[in-house]
Amino acid sequence: MQLDTKDYVALSVYTFTFLLGLPANLLVLFVYVRKARKRGTTPNVVYALNLCLANLALVAWLPVKALETVLQDWRLPASICPVYSFFLFSSLYGSCLFITAVTVGRYLSIAIPIIYKIYRRARISCFISAALWAVVFLHLSFALVVEGGGNFVFIKGDTLACYDQFNASHLAVLLPLRLEMAITLFLLPLLVTSFCTLRCVTLVWRSNLRPVGKKRVLTVALTTLAVFVVCYAPYNASHIVGFVLKENVDWRTFAMLTSSCNVFLEPVVMTMLSPAVSRGVMGRICAQQSQFSQIEGCRHQCNSTNGVASVRTPHTLSGRSQAAAELQKIYHHHWYLDQIQFITSQHMNQHTIQIIGLLLSVYIFTFLMGVPANILAFCTLCRKVHRKAVLIDILLLNLTISDLIFLAFLPFKMKEAFDNMAWVLPYALCPFTGFMFYVTIYNSTLLLTAVSVERYLGVAFPLRYSVCRRPRYAVFACIMFWVVTSLNLSIVYIMPYAQWIKGADIDNSNGSTASKSAPPPPPPNCYQIFSDDELKILLPVRLELFCVLFCVPFIICCFCYVNFIHILSRLPNIGRRRRLRAIGLALGTLIVFAVCFAPYNASHVVGYVHKDSEEWRDMALLSSTLNACLDPFIFYFSSAAVR
Structure with a gap:
């Protein structure tokens, strides 16, 4: 050519x-x-x-x-x-x-x-x-x-x-x-x-x-x-x-x-x-x-x-005339259009298979790495809390429990991905699995935020904070976190049942001759496909999740860790090695928070703007999934790095 x-x-x-x-x-x-x-x-x-x-x-x-x-x-x-x-x-x-x-x-x-x-x-x-x-x-x-x-x-x-x-x-x-x-x-x-x-x-x-x-x-x-x-x-x-x-x-x-x-x-x-x-x-x-x-x-x-x-940008010429000629040839040959359509459909099938393969790979890797790491961290923190209950250890223990619950429901998501995103398990497990899956994700964001606040207060106001540093306050905060996330994520539990009931109403309105005693068939997917009326309710709720359960905690984390590093770098009575370890852990926690939770929450904003449920939400959720095997390393070192 x-x-x-x-x-x-x-x-x-x-x-x-x-x-x-x-x-x-x-x-x-x-x-x-x-x-x-x-x-x-x-x-x-x-x-x-x-x-x-x-x-x-x-x-x-x-x-x-x-x-x-x-x-x-x-x-x-x-x-x-x-x-x-x-x-x-x-x-x-x-x-x-x-x-x-x-x-x-x-x-x-x-x-x-x-x-x-x-x-x-x-x-x-x-x-x-x-x-x-x-x-x-x-x-x-x-x-x-x-x-x-x-x-x-x-x-x-x-x-x-x-x-x-x-x-x-x-x-x-x-x-x-x-x-x-x-x-x-x-x-x-x-x-x-x-x-x-x-x-x-x-x-x-x-x-x-x-x-x-x-x-x-x-x-x-x-x-x-x-x-x-x-x-x-x-x-x-x-x-x-x-x-x-x-x-x-x-x-x-x-x-x-x-x-x-x-x-x-x-x-x-x-x-x-x-x-x-x-x-x-x-x-x-x-x-x-x-x-x-x-x-x-x-x-x-x-x-x-x-x-x-400096480098001069090379001058480039437009190829629109050649592209127009090629398009004209394509339109004159219908068999060529059929061939392109066939190749495109084959590619989309391959694309779906690759996405499912990636989902399974990340799920399996997270499960194999996260389960032993979180069990080890759970045993370690339980011993520390049993000997002497400290506020930071209670928060980290709840973070471990949240990750273990997440990992316990991860095999159901593996089965869903293996079945080409169809839900073949009993449908009663669908809303409960989705509810616990997302509640633990957002509960992790709140617990990581609480850890950042605890670190900041311990450095910024050491004397005043030591007076009110009681374990029962951490227990109360953890209970509140579970309540707040459960209330906000209740839509995940309600929506699948609403879709099931709506499907039964549609069958009855169409004059279905099925026996009234037989239950209506459940939807083939679990919290995947939504109608326009459902999106009008779901998209604002997702935007609220983005603002309340991600943006606010992320801003608090940034404020606390930036001031934490600023204060710690000026303290003369802390050894350099200990100071560097604490600062590195703070930066690592903040980076993990942003990398793990930002992509999925960004899909809420994009979906709200486009007035649709984005297809790449499952891919964006993978980074949040990996958080279950990254958290143990953070909170395992947290209790030893900062007091």
Whole structure:
């Protein structure tokens, strides 16, 4: 097939990026690994290695992208398509987050050098890196499932295309998800990077550095910010434009060319990141360093700021005329339309099978990991409460009980997924299973919030709080949590019975000749399909659940943990190791709260806006399911980390 101008531009960019990016990233990887072995690991080394790995993941798949561009066809097996797309986009967004982490580290080392030096440890940087990768992988996992899973290769004209064609049902879920990724994985890091860069510029400009040093530092910092915008803005802008236009924009592929160029620009950034502590610039700002330290500080700041050259966005041409010609040929051949419809139906069946397989995998993994972990935590906490009842242990014990109840009803959800989301068990178990399943999820959010409040009060008001720190208050709070969640989730118990009764009324109105003594057949699904009248009641209730049982607890958790970390970092009578452990546990708990419960609750808001029950709610619920095997690690260490 003949290539046009935009294909030659894309092929040139891919070839140039591969030839420069592969040796540059391998060289940087070798240099930083050697430095880590000789001089020890620092936060800059950790972030640089993660940036290098992200770039190598993208470089490894660039030949596949170039081959697809040359052949104008997808010749590889269909199962490789999602793997290829996963690594392609994970490296892109991973680079965004790690550049932001580097910028934040530079800012903290200049703005609060003494405090930051205490927590400037490679272990914390490794934890942050793992959290950033987890956020990226979680977003892309949902995207891959929405976009079709393992065999999402469509017919495009006379050829095949990988992740290039989407039907209306895919776009209904995919476009909001892309918008969320653009906001979470690009706009927020961009705001953080901009703030830190501008603050660094202000602090350096007001420091005692010589004019030459100031110009170098400012040039490198501003150039880094410009490259961040130029390389990643076009592709993420396509998400926003696609959401507004309600379609998959044609220029998304070419908007990613600037992001590909970042592969050979980032090694330049990483070579400028010195693993030494930036004592020089801190001393210049404080005006307390020697001349030698000042020279070293200037050189280190210049080498440690992300400085790379800007990239011009390649000009792309529209392919609408060619697409129109292909569509005209399709409309003239009805047999071809029948073939596409058959392939689409086959793909949708495969897509359903893959979703069910993913549900079963997560359910089984959570059950196998969560049951022994929660039983161990339950026994440990029971012994602690039996010896001496402490408020925090009572809260954690209730959290363990909530997770064990959740795990006890998880096999029913496994059976439902195994039966292709049909409910073949006795229908009386349907409302009770759903009720207990969702009550325990939201009860976990309230208990985690109570734990955060207890930690904050113990640090902020230690004397006053010790007076009213009674175990019976924790028991009363736990009872109230169970009552509040049960009342709010009663709709889950009532709705299946209402559907059953409504089905019986419809049969009677249609003149059914069935015996009056025989019970009406129950619905084939359990809390899955809803009528318009049912949605008018259900969607506002779900929005209320989002506001009352997620947003309010999440805001309280953020307030408590942020102030908890702020206060704890200033206490002089606590050992550094204990302080770091407590702060790490607080941040970990907050991240688990957001990652586990945010996706499912976001489906309530999206459903309320769209006036429909979103199809991807079951997929979003998987993160909440994983919380049952993450909670034991949190509360098992909580009672030993903070008193």
